[in-house]
Amino acid sequence: MTTIHTLNDAGDEARATLIFLHGLNGDAIRTWGFSTSGSQTWSDWIIKTEPKLTILSVGYRVRSSRWSGGSMSIFDRSHNILEYINSKKIAKAPIIFVCHSYGGLILKQIIRICCENEKYSYFRERLKAVIFLATPHQGSGIANFHSGLKLVTRSSHAIEELKSNAPYLEDLNRWYRETAEISETNIEVFAESLETSGVLVVNSFSSDPGIRGVRPIKIDCTHEEMARPKFEDDIRVSRLAAIIAKVTSKVDFVSSCSDENAMQFSLSRYDESRKKILLSTRKILEALKVGAPLDERPAWDFETLSSFSRSGKEVFEENLLRFNHLLIEYAAIPRGIGQAVERRRFLQETGMVGSCELIIATLSEDLI
Template sequence: MSDPELIKISGCQNPIRRGDVIFVHGLGGSARGTWHPQKQNNDNNFWPAWLGKDLPNLGIWCLGYEVEPSIWKGDTMPLVDRATNILALLDTYDIGNRPLIFITYSLGGLLVKQMLRHAQDLGIPEWQPIVEQTKGIVFLSTPHSGSEIASWINHIGRILGPSISVEELEAHHPQLRQLNQVYRNHQRLSQIPMQVYCEKQKTNGILVVNETSADPGISGVIPIPTDHNHISICKPESKDSLIPRRVKQFVEKCLQLSQQPPPLLLQPKTEVKITQQAKDGKQNVLPNNSTFQEQSLVDYSQLRKFLEKKQWREADLETMRVMLYIADREESGWLQRTDIEDLPDTAIQNIDKLWLQYSQGHFGWSVQARMWLECRGQPGKFDFTIYKNKFCDRTGWYINKDWLKKHEDFQFSLDAPRGHLPSLSFPDRKNQKIKRTTWKEAFEYLLPRLFSCLKIQ
C-alpha cells in the first residue's frame, strides 16, 4: 500500500499563480495514466499537460491514491476515510489558498464530493478554505444517482475482472446514495458550478454509467452525452477534442466568476461604459479615475484572508498577483512603467488600506511613501542615491551593502523593519530569485502614484 500523492504537472511552483486545477482518477486508475490517450504513455503529451500549456498561470496537479476495485473491503481504505486522508494531503500543499477546480473521473467524482462534505461539516479550520475556494467541478462518467449505484457496481465488477467482490461493493451502495442526497440538498455544496459528461458507447458490451446515473440532480445541470465509452472518456486524443476544449472554457469561466466586488472604498456608481475587454477581466483598459463599478472586476478577498491570518509571505505574493491580473500581465510575471501608471487609483488605495489595517500601520505603501519623505526624498520623485543608501536601508531591503536576492530572504513578520512589505519584488517563478532592476523600477514607477493616490503629506 502507498500513501496518496499530489503530482505537480505545471505551474505549481509559481507563487502568484491564479488558481489550482486537480485531476482526480477513479477505480483502478493512476495519477497520470488515467489521463493518457489510449495506447500512449507520454507525460508531456496528455490532457493535464495540455491544459497547463493553455493556462500557464494555473497550477496543474494530478492526484494519485490507492483505489483498487475492492475499495470497501476490510484491507483497503473506505471512501469516507480516503476523503479525510486526501484532505490532510491537500492541506500540506496549501491547496485552498487560491481558487480551486477539480476534474474528476468515475469514482473520483464521488471522492471529491465526499471530501467537500467532510471539509464543510467537520469544522476543521485547515480544511474549510478548500470548500470556500472550490469554484468548479468537472464530472466524467461519475455515477451520482443513488438508484443506479447497484447497477454501476455490477458493471464495474464485470469489466475489471473477478478480483472485485461485487457483493461487498453492493452492500455499501446505500452509503453512496446518501452522499448524493446530502450533496444535492446542501446549501453551499450544491451551488458549486459543475460540468457533467456521460458516455454513450458501451465498454465490453456494457454502458457502465448511463445518462440517468451521470445526472447529479442539481438544478440547471444536465449530463453532456459524448461519443466515448467508460474507458476513453477520460483519455482525449488531443487538446482540440470536445471535452478538453469545453473544460478549458469552464475553468476560465469559473475563475472569472470567482472575482467578487471588493468591499472597500465604495464610490458612488456612475454611468460608465465598460468595454468587453474590461468585462473579460483585462483591467489595463480602465482609467485612473475608475469607479466602483469598474473595480468590481477585481477580487481582494484572498489578500484579505492572508492578511487576517498574518500570512505575510502569501499576502505579499498575492499583492503582486492582483497587480499582474489588473494589468493583464500574469503571463510575463512583471510590470512595465505603463502598467503601473495605468493602475486604477482605487486598486492602489484598496491594497494599501488592507495592509495598513491588518499590520496596524506597520506595513503598506503609504508607510513606504512617508518613509521616503523621512529620507529627504522629494514627493513622488525617485532618486536612486536616496533609494539605495537611505530608503532601502530603513526598509531592510539593502543590508550590509547587499540586496535581498530571493523572495524568501524577506522578513515575513511584524518584527521586520517598518515598511518592509509589500515588496513589489516579482520573484522568478522557478527559482524565486529577484531581478534587482525589475524590483527597483517597480518602486520607481509606483512612487509618484502613491503620492497622487494616497494623498501623502
C-alpha cells in the first residue's frame, strides 16, 4: 500500500514542496533516518534554512523477494505514486525530489508519464529539482545475483527490472537523459564509495545518469548510509539547501517583477554581486593558468545569480555549478611539487581554464 507521510506542512504558504522517495526494501521513515524520538535529521536541518517548506515522504511496497511481499513493475508503481501525490492537492509551488536508489527510477518513470499525459502537465512544469542518491540508472550487479538465486529467494519483479543493462532501464535512462538536457531541472547526483558485504551495490558507472554537465559526487558511505546524512554540514544537506534557495529565489523574483521599483532593486543587487564575483574568479583564473594550488574559491552568491534570469542564463548557472564541483576536486589535490603534474593533467582533462574564461566573459556582459 502507498502512504504519504507529511513531515512538515506549510500549507498554501509553501514556497516549495520537497518529496522523498525510498528504494528497494526501504521505508518512508527508517530509510531516511527520520525520527520521532526528538533527534534531528536532515529534514529538520532543511527546515532551518527554509521554514515555509512542505516535506513529504512516500512509502510504498517494493521488496526484493516475493516471500516478503514482492513489488509492482516500475511503470505501475510510478503511476500509482503519481496518483497518490496528485490526490494530496499540494500547494502551487515548485516541487523538489530526493530519491534513494530504486526511488530514482520510479521518479524518472513518473516524469515520463507526465510528459506523455497532459493530465499531469502541471506536475511536469512545477518539477524544478532532483537529487539522486545511489540510483542504479544502468541497473545493479546485485540484482543479477538475486535473479540467479530466484528459485531460493523468489526474486520480485523489481529485481528482474534492476538487472545490469536491462533493456527497460536502458530505454528509460536514454529517454530521461535526452529530456533532462533540454529541461531547466536542477539535478544533483551522489554515488556510494564503500562496499556492502564486499560489493558496491551501485557502482560508479551505474550511478551516473550520463547527463551533460552533471558530475556524480562520491560520498564515504555504503548504499544504505547514502540516504542518512549524520551531520548538518554534510554536502548532501548543503547542496539540497542550495537548490531550495535557488528554486525559491526564482519564485520571489517573478513575484517581485510586478513592482518596477522592486525589479530595479533586484537588477542592481545582481550587478553588484557580479562585480564581486568577477574579482575573485579572475584570481582563480590566474592560479589555474599556471596550475597553482588554490587558496580560495570564488565567493559565488548563487541565490543572487539565480534570481535574475535572462536569455542563456539557465545554461550559465549550470556551468557555474559544474565548474564549482571541479574546483572542489582541484583544490583537494595535495600541495607539493610532485602534485603539479597531477594538477596540470586535471586541468587538461576538464578544460577548466576555458570554462573559467567563459564564466568571466559572461559575467562581464552589460555590467553597469
